Amino acid sequence: MNYQQLKKIVGFYSRFTASFTQVGYRWRSLSWDKFTPDYHGQHWLVTGGSGGIGRHIVLEAARAGATVTAVARSESKLGTLRDDARKAGIAGVETECCDFTLQSDTERLLRRLDASGRKVDVLVNNVGVLLDDLSVTAEGRESSFVSNLLSHYQLTEGLIRTGLLAGPRATVINMTSGGGYNMPLMVAMLNVTDPAKYNGVFAYGFHKRAQMVLNQHWRDTHGSRGIAFYVMHPGWADTDGVKRSLPRFRKILRPILRDAAAGADTALWLAGTRPAQPEHELVWFDRAIRPAHVYERTRATKDTPRSLVAYLESELARQPTASA
Ligand SMILES: NC(=O)c1ccc[n+]([C@@H]2O[C@H](COP(=O)([O-])OP(=O)(O)OC[C@H]3O[C@@H](n4cnc5c(N)ncnc54)[C@H](OP(=O)(O)O)[C@@H]3O)[C@@H](O)[C@H]2O)c1
Numbered sequence: 399m400n401y402q403q404l405k406k407i408v409g410f411y412s413r414f415t416a417s418f419t420q421v422g423y424r425w426r427s428l429s430w431d432k433f434t435p436d437y438h439g440q441h442w443l444v445t446g447g448s449g450g451i452g453r454h455i456v457l458e459a460a461r462a463g464a465t466v467t468a469v470a471r472s473e474s475k476l477g478t479l480r481d482d483a484r485k486a487g488i489a490g491v492e493t494e495c496c497d498f499t500l501q502s503d504t505e506r507l508l509r510r511l512d513a514s515g516r517k518v519d520v521l522v523n524n525v526g527v528l529l530d531d532l533s534v535t536a537e538g539r540e541s542s543f544v545s546n547l548l549s550h551y552q553l554t555e556g557l558i559r560t561g562l563l564a565g566p567r568a569t570v571i572n573m574t575s576g577g578g579y580n581m582p583l584m585v586a587m588l589n590v591t592d593p594a595k596y597n598g599v600f601a602y603g604f605h606k607r608a609q610m611v612l613n614q615h616w617r618d619t620h621g622s623r624g625i626a627f628y629v630m631h632p633g634w635a636d637t638d639g640v641k642r643s644l645p646r647f648r649k650i651l652r653p654i655l656r657d658a659a660a661g662a663d664t665a666l667w668l669a670g671t672r673p674a675q676p677e678h679e680l681v682w683f684d685r686a687i688r689p690a691h692v693y694e695r696t697r698a699t700k701d702t703p704r705s706l707v708a709y710l711e712s713e714l715a716r717q718p719t720a721s722a
Contacts, residue, residue: 418576418634419651423660426684435670438463440567442669443511443518445498445553446525448475450637451573454658455522455665457488462666464520465490469507471497498525498549499533499541501714508556518563520669523550524573526605528643532596539713540596543589546605551612551710558620565624569672571665572613572629574681578606579692582699585709598643608706610690614679615703628668628675630682635661 416422435458442459446452447468456468460483468491470476476493483491496507511518526546533541539548554570557563563570581587581603588604590596613629621627634640636655640648648655667685679690691697 414576415651415654418656419654420656420660421654423633423656423663423684426686427663430685433667433670435459435462435666437520437670440464440519441516442466442520442522443469443557444522444524445469445496445549447522448472448479448493450639451632451635451658451661451665452522452524453479454662455524456491457483457486458659458662458666459520459669460488460490461486462670463490465492467492467494469494469496469498470525471495498545499535499539501537501539501544501548501552504549504552504556508553508560511557511562512560516562517568518557519567520569520571521554521557521563522571522573522665522669523554523609524571524665525549526573526575526602527639528577528598528602530598530643532591532593532598534591538591540589540591540601542598542601543605546602547588547608547612548710548713550609551707552714554616558623558625563625568625569669570616570625570627571668572609572627573665574609574613574629574631575602575606576631576634577603578608578610579603579696581607582696583607583611583701583706584699585701585705588709589713607696610679610681611703611706612710614690615707617675617677618703626672628682629680630664630668631688632656632661632664633684637661 437459442464444452444456444466447456448470456466460466468479473495480491480493494507497503527542529542535541535544584604588608590601610629613627616627633656635658636652637658664682664685668682680687681690
């Protein structure tokens with residue numbers, strides 16, 4: 399490791415460690431008002447709901463009265479979630495299987511939801527992965543691009559189009575990451591399928607930045623219908639995702655990483671309080687508004703929300719729809 403790399407690592411950890419770990423969560427929570435959630439009568443849809451932060455959101459939202467549809471890939475993990483909810487005396491946890499790396503599978507999910515006719519009050523676009531190795535789907539896309547961004551767009555727009563997600567109570571919460579703070583919006587870097595050019599950490603950062611931009615786009619275009627759109631950062635929580643993708647990071651910080659409850663807290667709070675937010679781009683973290691950019695350099699980009707959405711639309715348009 400050379401001096402510049404060392405300086406970068408020291409700078410990174412000294413800037414974010416206290417804030418993003420359990421230390422920051424505990425410290426900030428000392429000044430919070432008591433929050434007693436009540437989600438009775440609401441239907442939630444939580445993607446990536448069988449593990450990590452998503453699983454905690456599912457169980458706590460259901461405990462506070464919501465009917466929650468947890469969506470994930472593995473039926474056996476969803477079964478464990480249902481069993482655990484039942485054993486804990488929590489009613490209202492339902493599940494749907496969907497692989498969000500595939501447009502066709504998300505399309506099938508949308509059709510099932512549409513057929514049910516049941517409205518969604520709270521959508522949590524939580525699924526997100528950092529893949530060290532390039533994985534290209536059967537539909538020809540870089541897998542994490544689809545799970546981290548394209549599927550969020552497809553699902554959210556699909557629910558709005560079918561009228562299942564509609565105001566005035568409707569809320570969308572997008573789970574971003576500090577990885578996005580390192581990257582500007584760069585549409586050309588979202589879906590890198592060339593092994594020589596793929597870097598998993600960079601890809602994740604570009605997806606998470608695009609997610610912040612997309613959230614602002616949705617606020618601008620759908621906000622007047624009464625739908626509230628939030629983008630939030632959960633902090634650094636000890637989950638299977640972190641264990642799998644960032645083993646060294648986890649080894650160093652494990653004693654002070656957040657638990658899934660702390661990671662999920664802001665999502666549960668946002669859905670319960672639906673706070674007003676200023677018009678400019680921002681990120682929620684530990685129940686407060688934070689800047690969308692921590693480094694000036696990430697503001698510079700030739701891309702725009704419009705070019706991002708045009709790209710996502712063109713991707714969705716080029717795929718055959720799922721067979722019924
Ligand atoms: N943990 C952190 O410190 C941290 C920090 C910043 C941001 N975040 C963000 O927070 C969100 C949750 O993170 P996490 O750490 O809780 O994740 P995690 O532990 O990896 O949780 C994974 C969940 O997502 C599901 N999932 C993964 N790929 C899927 C796919 N293709 N289709 C359907 N479901 C899929 C998993 O179900 P299956 O096993 O069935 O696939 C599981 O339910 C992510 O967006 C992440 O980027 C996390």
